[in-house]
Amino acid sequence: MTSSATADGGQDLAEQMNDAVREKFVMGGFLGEGTYAMVHKAHYRHDPSQVFAVKKIKLNAEYHNGIAPDAIREMQFLSELTHPNILKLIDVFSSKDQNLSFVLELAPRGDLEKLWKNKDITYTAADIKAWTNMLCQGIWFCHENFVLHRDIKGSNALIAADGTIKLADFGLARRFADPGTRMTTQMITRMYRPLELLYGCSHYGGTADMWSIGVVMAELVKRDWYLGSETDIQQVSVICEKFGTPTEETWPGVSALPYYVAPEKQNNMVGTTANRIARPRSWWRQEFMLLGDDGAEFIKGLLTLDPQKRFNSRRALEDKYWTNMPRPTKKENLPKEGGGEKAVGDDLKRKGGETPTNGRADKVARKLDFGAM
Amino acid sequence: MSKQPARAAAASKRLAEDGDICPVCKSSRYLNSTMQFKINPACYHRMCDTCVERIFKRGNSTCPIAGCAKTLSWAKFRRATFEDLKIEREVDIRKTVMDVMNKKEEDFETLRDYNDYLEQVEEIAWNLILNIDVEATTGKLERWKQHQKAELDAGPPLASGKGATQRKASQSSKKKDEAETGFTFHGLKKRVAPVKEAPYDPWGGWSIAPQYYVLQDNYDVDWYKRIKTDVHHVAGGHSLQDYCSQALRDAFGGLGVFIEDEILARDTPSMDADVGTEHAVAAAMSGKDANMNVNMDDVF
Ligand SMILES: Nc1ncnc2c1ncn2[C@@H]1O[C@H](COP(=O)(O)OP(=O)(O)O)[C@@H](O)[C@H]1O
Ligand SMILES: [Zn+2]
Ligand SMILES: [Zn+2]
Numbered sequence: 001m002t003s004s005a006t007a008d009g010g011q012d013l014a015e016q017m018n019d020a021v022r023e024k025f026v027m028g029g030f031l032g033e034g035t036y037a038m039v040h041k042a043h044y045r046h047d048p049s050q051v052f053a054v055k056k057i058k059l060n061a062e063y064h065n066g067i068a069p070d071a072i073r074e075m076q077f078l079s080e081l082t083h084p085n086i087l088k089l090i091d092v093f094s095s096k097d098q099n100l101s102f103v104l105e106l107a108p109r110g111d112l113e114k115l116w117k118n119k120d121i122t123y124t125a126a127d128i129k130a131w132t133n134m135l136c137q138g139i140w141f142c143h144e145n146f147v148l149h150r151d152i153k154g155s156n157a158l159i160a161a162d163g164t165i166k167l168a169d170f171g172l173a174r175r176f177a178d179p180g181t182r183m184t185t186q187m188i189t190r191m192y193r194p195l196e197l198l199y200g201c202s203h204y205g206g207t208a209d210m211w212s213i214g215v216v217m218a219e220l221v222k223r224d225w226y227l228g229s230e231t232d233i234q235q236v237s238v239i240c241e242k243f244g245t246p247t248e249e250t251w252p253g254v255s256a257l258p259y260y261v262a263p264e265k266q267n268n269m270v271g272t273t274a275n276r277i278a279r280p281r282s283w284w285r286q287e288f289m290l291l292g293d294d295g296a297e298f299i300k301g302l303l304t305l306d307p308q309k310r311f312n313s314r315r316a317l318e319d320k321y322w323t324n325m326p327r328p329t330k331k332e333n334l335p336k337e338g339g340g341e342k343a344v345g346d347d348l349k350r351k352g353g354e355t356p357t358n359g360r361a362d363k364v365a366r367k368l369d370f371g372a373m
Numbered sequence: 374m375s376k377q378p379a380r381a382a383a384a385s386k387r388l389a390e391d392g393d394i395c396p397v398c399k400s401s402r403y404l405n406s407t408m409q410f411k412i413n414p415a416c417y418h419r420m421c422d423t424c425v426e427r428i429f430k431r432g433n434s435t436c437p438i439a440g441c442a443k444t445l446s447w448a449k450f451r452r453a454t455f456e457d458l459k460i461e462r463e464v465d466i467r468k469t470v471m472d473v474m475n476k477k478e479e480d481f482e483t484l485r486d487y488n489d490y491l492e493q494v495e496e497i498a499w500n501l502i503l504n505i506d507v508e509a510t511t512g513k514l515e516r517w518k519q520h521q522k523a524e525l526d527a528g529p530p531l532a533s534g535k536g537a538t539q540r541k542a543s544q545s546s547k548k549k550d551e552a553e554t555g556f557t558f559h560g561l562k563k564r565v566a567p568v569k570e571a572p573y574d575p576w577g578g579w580s581i582a583p584q585y586y587v588l589q590d591n592y593d594v595d596w597y598k599r600i601k602t603d604v605h606h607v608a609g610g611h612s613l614q615d616y617c618s619q620a621l622r623d624a625f626g627g628l629g630v631f632i633e634d635e636i637l638a639r640d641t642p643s644m645d646a647d648v649g650t651e652h653a654v655a656a657a658m659s660g661k662d663a664n665m666n667v668n669m670d671d672v673f
Binding site for chain 1: 572573575576577579581600603604605606607608609610611612613615616619622
């Protein structure tokens with residue numbers, strides 16, 4: 001019911017443009033609901049073959065204009081960053097009820113969290129390498145443009161129709177901080193939050209995102225949550241038990257961080273004294289055996305406690321792990337949601353090779369059987 | 374098929390010769406009369422039951438016959454019959470022939486050509502299975518193998534004008550080459566080495582290199598030194614490098630927009646990347662210097 005401009009209550013130019021954008025799209029089925037948005041499928045009115053996801057931001061009375069800062073940040077950063085591994089923001093419009101809607105690239109194959117949880121899907125070290133590499137490329141592009149994502153997790157790594165990983169949800173993103181500028185440490189979903197944030201340090205950098213990628217990669221390997229807990233304090237314990245409690249030797253300056261507790265003072269805290277020394281290389285190889293020795297070294301680079309020693313996104317992409325064997329799986333061959341049945345079928349086909357033993361020695365039948373050997 | 378009786382005779386002759394020795398452990402049925410041969414229908418390679426127990430009882434393992442590499446499961450082994458022994462030999466011969474005569478339908482101009490080719494391959498296989506012209510046939514096979522290898526090593530034909538004439542020349546000599554192997558296949562396309570897959574590019578083809586400036590390891594500015602040694606910035610992983618390149622990108626970012634300037638800059642040495650960047654960055658950041666002691670706590 002878009003009324004054309006009337007003489008008295010006429011639309012201004014912005015309204016007309018907004019209507020023009022909104023009119024381009026036809027809404028379709030429901031895709032999902034997030035913390036501050038509803039997501040629907042949509043397509044171009046003039047070309048129904050071009051499909052998108054429209055994310056309608058819920059009106060939030062808490063905020064000025066009713067729009068959460070998350071939405072504004074998402075709009076700002078997604079529109080600035082154009083890269084194959086970053087979910088593209090196509091358009092923005094507001095609807096009659098003043099709700100803001102984002103038109104996003106459609107990512108219909110779920111996300112990396114759904115993927116490892118789906119036990120019908122089997123995948124290999126080469127698949128993990130391909131997914132992690134795409135994730136690293138996406139975050140490298142963010143960092144190269146001085147954007148911190150600050151909410152990397154499996155469920156924010158969406159999967160496009162062609163298998164490409166798309167880094168999504170820039171609701172917590174921000175520009176790299178100027179020196180001296182404090183940033184809040186209550187960022188990054190707890191399970192993916194690095195120790196420097198948990199210790200309350202407000203001057204972090206791009207390497208914080210790299211820790212999160214390390215955790216996502218570990219989850220892909222284990223097909224389980226890797227560093228889970230209920231509280232921030234527990235999260236510190238879980239990390240320290242896994243990798244050792246950092247000290248001034250392993251992480252210069254760490255003892256000056258607000259919530260740091262030295263190993264010798266942890267005695268009364270349950271579960272935090274278990275492991276005070278850094279893990280040896282052999283532990284990493286054992287822990288991430290599936291990835292091979294070079295893969296274990298690589299994930300060790302991401303899951304390094306000292307953020308200065310941790311791989312930054314550039315260093316991560318320079319690693320030899322990517323060019324070593326096995327070669328990362330091609331996008332079109334990556335296992336996908338719903339691929340369970342098909343995979344079983346392929347396995348049956350592959351079995352083959354059994355030769356008819358009725359002794360008829362039928363020439364043509366044989367030829368087919370032996371040709372594959 | 375008139376070949377059938379001859380084939381059976383040849384097979385039974387061979388059985389009498391070596392059918393009683395286990396190819397894996399070399400023990401003989403003459404010395405161990407309780408020995409039994411087993412086969413697995415994945416490859417029909419024959420071995421004694423002791424070997425089967427030893428190698429496969431604890432779980433799947435690869436066939437010990439060289440060049441086979443099939444993974445065999447213990448459960449699938451069964452007693453070898455007379456027929457199996459013939460099949461084993463036939464399987465091996467066919468595998469050898471197939472390794473060399475490995476053309477596919479798409480290698481031929483027509484389906485008919487392909488079928489004719491298959492006929493000849495079949496002929497070779499039968500000759501070897503039935504022990505007909507073995508020496509000549511094996512020689513022919515070997516020459517074809519060398520010919521194929523040479524064709525591959527020569528690589529794909531050049532695409533330049535000069536290459537095109539060369540290709541014509543090699544086309545005419547192709548018939549001759551092929552004839553020397555003892556084979557002529559009608560409609561067989563020239564074999565072209567597959568394009569070697571480029572090494573994986575972990576950057577996906579992207580790179581962002583600054584055009585107008587070079588980032589330095591250090592800047593001689595007061596606040597820079599202060600931040601560089603500030604324990605909170607150091608321990609937190611805040612990167613001054615990132616900050617400086619951001620400031621430089623912001624300062625120089627607009628330059629590329631003016632096409633005319635860019636054209637001018639191309640011949641102007643003063644736009645060289647390493648000139649004056651130290652001052653430029655100091656200038657670019659000087660405004661921020663003044664604010665540096667102000668508490669700039671950020672809502673985000
Ligand atoms: N671009 C997209 N393509 C397809 N589905 C999407 C897309 N974006 C979001 N969704 C779906 O909508 C749900 C909610 O999205 P979102 O608001 O981004 O989640 P959250 O608020 O939990 O981060 C997701 O779980 C997903 O199923
Ligand atoms: Zn034996
Ligand atoms: Zn075998």
